[in-house]
Amino acid sequence: MHFTSGKRLDTEVSRGGVLEREFMLGEVPGILWTPASAPPAEAPLILLGHPPLGLDKMYPRLAARARRVVADGFAAATVELPGSGVRPRLPVIEEARADLRRAMAAGEPVGDDVVDRLVLPLVERAVPEWRAALDALLALPGIGGPVGYSGGVISVGVRLAVVEPRVAAAVLFAGSLIPRAVFEEARRVTVPLHVLLQWDDEGNDRQASLDLFDAFGSEEKSLHANMGGHTGVPESAGEEAGRFLARHVRRGRSSRAT
């Protein structure tokens, strides 16, 4: 892992400012946000998930989320998803995406096989990369465990919550296009979950989101449904998610791994 740039962000929410550093982990670009002035103790880390639209396109929203997370006393980081942004396209996913577009344009239902071909290869490739990023990030001075995961492709979040013992809690964004296999995998999630659902998101299959929430094995899980359309998560809902992470991802709080 090596840093390729660093700058200090002006911010209203984080006293003392935020240091933003781009990095490369092998072929995978990423961004790390930390308090500009080193805090007295190691900061727990929040991984910021995102849809597969490329870090460049997602940057404004990611940076806004990172500012809030750092203001809450965390470090924040994200990495580019396989096949997105500057990374080489993945033919299997591109073909599935073309099939998805065709089905939607024709007003046809999206078949299970299209969803599987679109999402499962992304999950298979992304999760090991996020775990490798965790290895590198937690080795940096000033960053410690436990780790929270927030947002992005919900199937990636589910897999990460199942296989990565350093993830102590997760904020998940309910979304459509969930492979059948992920509903089964959801039963194996045990960490506290805070699930955000945009109730009036017409591009979303609300019943699938409710079914997935029901499937989660976590003893502590909560669903927060709001109005405002696909990207209109109310500010108060973002703040609630922040408080959830602050309650569950704290230094000295033992994650499952310790």
Next chain:
Amino acid sequence: MHFTSGKRLDTEVSRGGVLEREFMLGEVPGILWTPASAPPAEAPLILLGHPPLGLDKMYPRLAARARRVVADGFAAATVELPGSGVRPRLPVIEEARADLRRAMAAGEPVGDDVVDRLVLPLVERAVPEWRAALDALLALPGIGGPVGYSGGVISVGVRLAVVEPRVAAAVLFAGSLIPRAVFEEARRVTVPLHVLLQWDDEGNDRQASLDLFDAFGSEEKSLHANMGGHTGVPESAGEEAGRFLARHVRRGRSSRAT
């Protein structure tokens, strides 16, 4: 309206303490909680709803909710429901309740007519009483508008939100036994709503709660589903509901009536 008793509650959450006064409004007993030391401005009022089990039985939970509400800068009040507590039983409701018990004991589905006979007479009688209580309470020194409604029988909360323009926002507890007519009435609710649902409450019809949430006409509505069984609302969920009221029920914020 006349006060029949008054005492000061010790409290950890409300600096300065809480004054609790029992009152009678005609034949209807009620309780008012206010800051023990008069605040500089009039406090907005939160009406505390409750299930029809009698104020005596509900007192510990109501007093705990009132302490928190007063700590947030509100006055809080509740009145006994028709047919509950020290008030005379209502034969129509008692008969419906017996039919409900019979159906449940026999493992039979509860018919729409039973639900209607159980809930609608309660709504018809309770809502005018709560409105009369509002008239009396808002005339007291130190208490002003707007008004929030929190909890209790959801059908009562829906009717009150529709017909009472002084209600500026409502926290509703999702529950079963919702008459068909209430789903229609829900479309006419326009105030901001914060709906709490216990996801793993086995005595609750979850789908009915989701359908009712969907029916609400309010542009701003949010659903907060948690684990913990019928009475196990997590503390963090109670705090979120308090923050919702603090955002929407504020002095100087115009309610629909002004």
